[in-house]
Amino acid sequence: MASGLLDGCVHAGGTDVLVHSCAPDLPWKLLQQSAVGAVAVDATSLRPADLDGIAEFVDSGRTVVLGVLATTAPARTPSVEQVAQAVAAVTDRIGFPRAVLADRIGLTPACGLAGATPGWARTAIELVCKAAEAIAADVDAV
Numbered sequence: 001m002a003s004g005l006l007d008g009c010v011h012a013g014g015t016d017v018l019v020h021s022c023a024p025d026l027p028w029k030l031l032q033q034s035a036v037g038a039v040a041v042d043a044t045s046l047r048p049a050d051l052d053g054i055a056e057f058v059d060s061g062r063t064v065v066l067g068v069l070a071t072t073a074p075a076r077t078p079s080v081e082q083v084a085q086a087v088a089a090v091t092d093r094i095g096f097p098r099a100v101l102a103d104r105i106g107l108t109p110a111c112g113l114a115g116a117t118p119g120w121a122r123t124a125i126e127l128v129c130k131a132a133e134a135i136a137a138d139v140d141a142v
Helices: 004-014 028-032 048-059 080-094 099-104 116-136
Strands: 018-021 038-042 064-070 105-109
Touching: 004 028, 018 064, 028 048, 038 048, 038 105, 048 064, 048 080, 064 080, 064 116, 080 099, 080 105, 080 116, 099 105, 099 116, 105 116
Parallel strands: 018 038, 038 064, 064 105
Antiparallel strands: none
């Protein structure tokens, strides 16, 4: 039932669809069986069972977007390298080669930036963009 509703929404969109959830315990089997092209998750809420779900989803040729940056300004702003390493740490835990970072893993703030100050929102977006560029430039250097 849920799978049919999800696929109906995906097909009605007429394009690739990304599902975002900040909640733990995502239904990875359902998402794996669906027509969803990408899933965005808060990397800080991932549990061991989620890693298996991510691995299967990525192995099926789809994308997982990892939210690795706080949605409100932290006491200390992380470096671009720290943001890139946070993404790499998740793929390393799964056991994927680093090349998957450039091909099937995206990065973003952990959730929406509605509660962020305009300054932090700009900084957060700049950090994830620069981290993505660093990964694309030399995935093995991360």
